Amino acid sequence: MAEKKNFEDNLKDLEEIVQKLEQGDVPLEQALEEFQKGVSLSNELQKTLENAEKTLAKVMDKDGNKTDFERDSTNE
Numbered sequence: 001m002a003e004k005k006n007f008e009d010n011l012k013d014l015e016e017i018v019q020k021l022e023q024g025d026v027p028l029e030q031a032l033e034e035f036q037k038g039v040s041l042s043n044e045l046q047k048t049l050e051n052a053e054k055t056l057a058k059v060m061d062k063d064g065n066k067t068d069f070e071r072d073s074t075n076e
Helices: 007-023 028-056
Strands: 058-060 066-068
Touching: 007 028, 028 058
Parallel strands: none
Antiparallel strands: 058 066
């Protein structure tokens, strides 16, 4: 089974796909395959970012419990 790539590797792969497709000299069938791979990578990257955001939006209280982060509106 292939090892799961990290966020940076997936982002690099997506950037390479975009560059290939922007050049425009890719046969249609290959372009469609690359586009599908790109959409899949984009979805995976989005999920990773959403999970990171959820993690960062939690803070630990003094007892070690996770709570939702609340911005202090007086410091804006």
